[in-house]
């Protein structure tokens with residue numbers, strides 16, 4: 001059995017892990033460092049290289065292949081990165097550059113796809129819904145992403161944007177998105193935008209969990225409005241997903257994914273919009289917690 005190594009390149013942190021093998025995903029080494037994306041493309045690559053060296057040194061293992069989960073996607077035709085909210089990556093041949101820098105074969109995949117793969121092969125899908133063939137992994141965090149897994153394989157799609165549910169337009173002439181379009185799902189149900197909605201209405205900066213704190217919800221009108229707004233947009237966005245893919249299971253990760261009312265009240269809002277009289281889709285929280293992204297990367 002061969003150990004595997006994976007890196008999760010996030011906007012604020014880079015996490016790396018070495019697992020015993022695909023069959024026994026025990027953690028042999030694990031480390032997190034800051035991304036420092038404000039310093040630009042080359043420093044981010046150097047940070048990745050330093051992290052990989054650290055992990056290899058600490059386990060005295062050497063790898064020929066490495067999987068890397070990133071924001072955005074690799075354009076299949078050119079190999080250039082695109083759609084990354086860590087914008088210094090965009091337009092660069094990250095896979096090729098890292099492969100030269102690390103002297104390894106590098107495989108890059110979108111972080112939401114890594115999340116979906118990990119939950120499918122190791123996490124909640126495998127543990128509790130092993131009969132599921134079509135799984136959709138959603139990340140609702142600072143941004144909104146999605147990954148589609150069918151029969152154990154990620155659907156990357158012709159343009160490398162398979163599963164990019166976060167950039168469906170929800171609202172005509174809506175909020176401006178980093179992607180250059182307006183009204184994207186991400187700009188209505190991500191943590192960032194929910195927090196800024198609350199701040200705009202009240203002048204008070206609060207974290208999402210504070211806004212949705214039960215005691216707050218009972219007396220804070222704007223918190224109630226933020227909740228109602230999240231539920232309605234979530235229901236609408238989910239209905240698009242279910243109408244097209246109709247997956248056997250949906251797993252929701254990310255900070256907003258921790259909000260409990262999405263799993264009971266949220267279902268009623270989805271039901272309001274889908275092309276069906278009942279909603280039988282299991283919609284569940286992930287079981288790997290923060291580790292899903294980096295485990296999924298190792299599985300690449």
Ligand SMILES: [Zn+2]
Nearest residue numbers: 167177179184
């Ligand atoms: Zn967008």
